[in-house]
Amino acid sequence: MKPPLRIGIAGLGTVGAGVVKLLAEHGRLLSLRGGRPLKLVAVSARSKAKKRDIDLRGVRWEKDPLALAEASDLDVVIELIGGSGGIARQLVRKALASGKHVVTANKALLAMHGTELAELSEKKGRILAFEAAVAGGIPIIKALREGLVGNKVSRLYGILNGTCNYILTTMRETGRDFDVVLAEAQAAGYAEADPSFDVDGIDAAHKLAVLTGAAFGCQVNFEGVHVEGIRRVTSMDIQFAEELGYRIKLLGLARETRYGIEQRVHPCMVPLEAPIAHIEGVFNAVVVEGDFVGTTMFQGRGAGQGPTASAVVADLVDVARGRDMPAFVVPAAQLAAKKVAPIGRHVGAYYMRLMVQDRPGVIAAISGVLAKERISVESMLQRGRSQSGEVPVVLTTHETEEAAMQRAVARIAKLRAVAAEPCLIRIETF
Template structure:
């Protein structure tokens, strides 16, 4: 009889409880698939007295995560506490240095300390698995690390945050403001009480840093990512995008360019015909462009207890099978350093919305400033609300929205042109600029 894989779980929140349930429910199937039983033998959490709706009788309760990581009766530590530092970091480091395997859903910790922990796993022979850290039940880590090991990747991009996708979906479908949709997302539990980490793009950036490392063989470098959130997006932008054949998504994008690996997070217009544009609500999606193959898009639940637990248990199953893949697809000393690509040199199409002053010469001035920066316009739309004449304000016409779609150009050229237009005082307010990502 093969000895069971003895699992210790640090953290019994929503995900931890679901992992215990899933291992119990799928015990026979796991044994058949991995060739050995998988058994939860020890746990720890902040409160032992809390009611969790699971039977923990017969399972050892460790005093803390470090004690659990050091327990000789535990073969595999499952870290589900969260946080980029201690106690999660010390517990994982201790387990790996003891030759144990580790499974974690902790994206913040992997983005910040992943290389150090991967080196410890290499040195001491344990596995470091973190499928659940990016897009929960979507197997994007395994796809990049193993499924596409023989394929050169040119671009990986996707919707990596369900909160932002939910907000943009509601804004588009119901014409609601950003603030209205955010409040509703909080009420439904899709957004935290402090939603800044999600809506300002930092959650997406941590996940993108991990994906970029796997895709391009680079060191995980969250600080190398340009980050912009969705709070500036207005319903009129989503309406204009729809009329022009686009949809707005918050994307994390990592792409191989002649200047190196460009990594960025920002609101993006994508063609409605693209796979990524069809992904609505809290769902996540990742598209991978590989050499010699059509784009691959993986879609599924990117958060939630059951979805995350599914990925955690899949990683535990790999440990039980004896699989010891390099955490980032290559030995740590083979991962290349990467510097932050200057966003000013980003090349692509742009959506620009200006509130133009309704008087003679405004359009010509705008066109001249764009031409000076060698920016070509693919389309231009100027119309008054409901097709009427603009309302008068103190005897003057109110500004009129002008929407421009450019052909591919450089980011710094767009900024120079718009700064000149602002100096000319032919527009009011700040221009709205959204990048366009082609298929």
């Protein structure tokens, strides 16, 4: 058997501890599958004292994570520190520069500096692997770069943030509002104390940017993602969605259009017949449409200790066997710098919900604005009297250009009879 693959881990949070456990528990199995032992040699983390429930006997403790990058007795460094800059970025750069392979779960880092790190890894002839950065245990990076490598991908979309999906699922099941469900999710550990990374769509956008690179062979462009979170989705909208035959999901979507690559993260109305409408709770799913393979879907747990450790170890076995692929499907120098399709050019159908004064002429005024923008209404739903005098009006449109829709919404918001900010949700068809 070949000499062991010597591993260093930087960061011993939930994921790091999971990797240590997996390596220990499946040592024999991994030697067979990897063709050589996978040996944990050194670790580094902020606090040595913290209770972690893992056995680190015989493993060197480095105070400074950067020491792992330069240690002469390591073949691969696993970066689990997180953050798009700072130590994480330094560590990955240094490790590659000093000839080590790098495995990372850091989506923010890849979303911001993916192209640059891919270049560096190729220059050094080392592997940059990041299966754990997107969709937890689902081997979607491998699917894009290898399993579906024979396809030109036309579109990709997915549920990429388990926290948002959990919140939306619970809102639907319980009829409770966003704030209440978020607070519960925080108490249950499904959402962070500062939830904005998740609920504002940033985490999903990081992952989408990485997926887009791997699917389309283009430079990773996080700035090019149009991002909206789920804070403005109300339980009323979720109920209307069901009535109309839809479910509301926070999706990340990427596709090639004649204006460039379109990358969007926002709440979507998804038809109930679509398989992705039924991915509930903390599960993630990614749908890939390829010209030869057709539509494929991959689903599983998108986060958590076990699934993420599973992904990190899959990357380690690739490294152990010397199995390499360019980080984003084609060599870094060949990564296309694709134009960003402006969101205003997006064409699709829309759901709009307004709260209006219940008096004559309101519907006529709204219809007038839409007609002026040549937006054709597919269905309209008005609910009877209310005590406050405000009633919801819901309408869905046929396909129209986003820019026209936004102009119409701005004008409708200014109508005297329209009480609150209109709620606009894009309808996706698959």
